[in-house]
Amino acid sequence: MTIIAGEIGAGKSVIMHQLLYSLLRAGEPCLFVNFEGPTIVVEQDMQSFGWDIHPYLDKGMLRFLDCFSFRLEPSVQSDPYSHYVKDPKDLRAVSTALFSMMDEMGMTGRGAVFVDSLTEMFTLVQADSPLVYTMLDGIKSWRAKGPKERLVPFFCTHHVPLRAYADLDDLLFYVVDGIFEVGFNPGFAERGLLVKQLRIRRMKGAPHEGYWMTFTVNLDGIKEVPLPIPALAPVLENRKPRTNKKK
Template identity: 30%
Template sequence: DPLGSWTIIVKAKDINQNSGVSLPVNVTITKSDLFVDAMVTYNSKGVPNTSFSTGDTVFPYFRIKYSGSSGTFLTTGQYLVSVKNPSGATMANLTAVYDANRIGFYTPTGYSVSAFDPGGAWTIVIDAYSLNDGFGNTGPNFDASVRMDVVTSPLGYLPFVIGGAVALLGGILVLKRYDTSLEGFEHLEQMIGGPIPRGSSLLLVGDPGSGKTVLSYELLHDELEVGRPCALLSYDAFPEDVQGRMSEFGWDIISHLRKGRLKIIDCYSGLAGQGEGALRDPSDLTELNIQVTSFITKAKNAPVTLILDSLTPIFNGVEAKQAINFLQTVGAKVKKTGGLFILTASRGAIPEDSIAKIKSIVDGVIELTLVRSGRKGVRYLSVLKMERRRIASETVSFEIARERGLVFRVSRFGILRAKLLQLKIKPGQPSEKQAPSAVTPAKAEGKHVDEKGKEGKTPDVSSKGAGTR
């Protein structure tokens, strides 16, 4: 098609022979120039890099953009990219094709730096007017290039490498020693983004021995301390063992049992062959459902907390579909009261498809892992999801301490950074007025209290009063 001024005219005619012609519209057809945009080099790990050594592979990447106000990008074709050494000699011509994942042109083969290649400043070049989109648009108007450095003799840098390694190791040792702070159970609330929302279900899933049961007991104790009626469906321990285990951490539940605020439904005795316990058949989900309903009814519509520890015997005793239907039914009843339904599950003891189904129907998922190295083990916790909350994506290591429960190892620099963000420093404001009167602001249910109250006083809201941490 010729370049220049074109005219568009619309002619119309209907079945009744009525016709008409539009006024002419003039448009100008011009040629677009192609130019290279965002030209970089990647290493074999897919990371942008400008320094390569013997054995490394260079992968050039670039985008082709049309000139003009639209600024659209070309997404078709194959183009040559030259790799030139410091003397300007072409060492290789690579073919770049469009990669939709990278949104640009990429050379899948790359250029491997050999031991015979000279060191120094190399260039990746796209020759002028070597680009053509097939419609007569060409470019670039001049050679497009990007520099990369080839280091073929790393021995000259050996003293610097050794000095840098020593400094890095020293810094790592210092950080490991001083950049760790043991934070209490309140840190979990910060990871969740506030208290666990009322009227929700929570899955604690992880490796055996990772601390799922201890975490569920700590959540149970917090709920009891604020006066909420609770029930524990114990499939992994006798009731007296539950009392003994919780007393080791300083969580007294005897008074709550006497007052009727806590009910332990013994599902373990029947499994262990030590009598019938609360259920004649622990896999009888109908009877278990009746007992849960009775407990909710006696609470007189008060928000209740129900903890099921753990799901393994249930899935071993009935079909997965029946077990999941039971969890949905019980969870709906508990959530209707505005309470919490907390489940524990061991990874590997329940089929993965069942775990995935449970994760999809609960409101929150906390994952605990146990990484063993010789005789030692390190526990980690991460919050995978929590409805109505903005969660932290970090994975934090923690310990299980006597008299305290879960204790998190948190970076001091991370805590300092979070506190600095809370200050919201204003330009020109005196520094003595920038410090808040409390180190860690309390959080009310469903809200984040980031600064001082309206009258300049720090709100004193108890975390336990706001909800389960």
């Protein structure tokens, strides 16, 4: 189970959509749990990068578990590719639908599940309510039944820092297997420039580099833009002693 964690607008959803599209193209069945907006908005966002999901919806390779549209009129909930959850606060109902959809789609040892976002799921309940811990326990069960039992990776976005839920973040990061961090380069931010960056903080059981990769979002999705490595400060011992003598 991997978390894509980071600041607002850093690129979490774009990274997730790009990963989803590349897995669909590789023939993997995928399930998208949308908390942040209706299915049509995910479709349109992806279409703006040229990632057309319709063929995969038609082939039954992609399904949505819609945890957003309970806010809309029931008449709007008519998309045949989505299963609508009436009350997403009820994590048991979400989990039952999630695993039965995975089973219907033959997702054991193949495919991937995407959740956008865990933050939206947590904020359905008050930060000081015990229900938050019920949700955290639910995520532990997802990890047990998804990545561990069915061998299907889960990728979940999560907005950090979110002060009211900060205690939860530590527990969440402790529970998951992989953490991708995204944000803005602080050196450039000081000068008023937002330069996006990504690094792998943790990836249990797999080697990885720990450095920040800078990237931009263009019409093809995310693209690495290497920054020049800053020149090292001169080492003091190697400097010639200063002298005030005139030549």
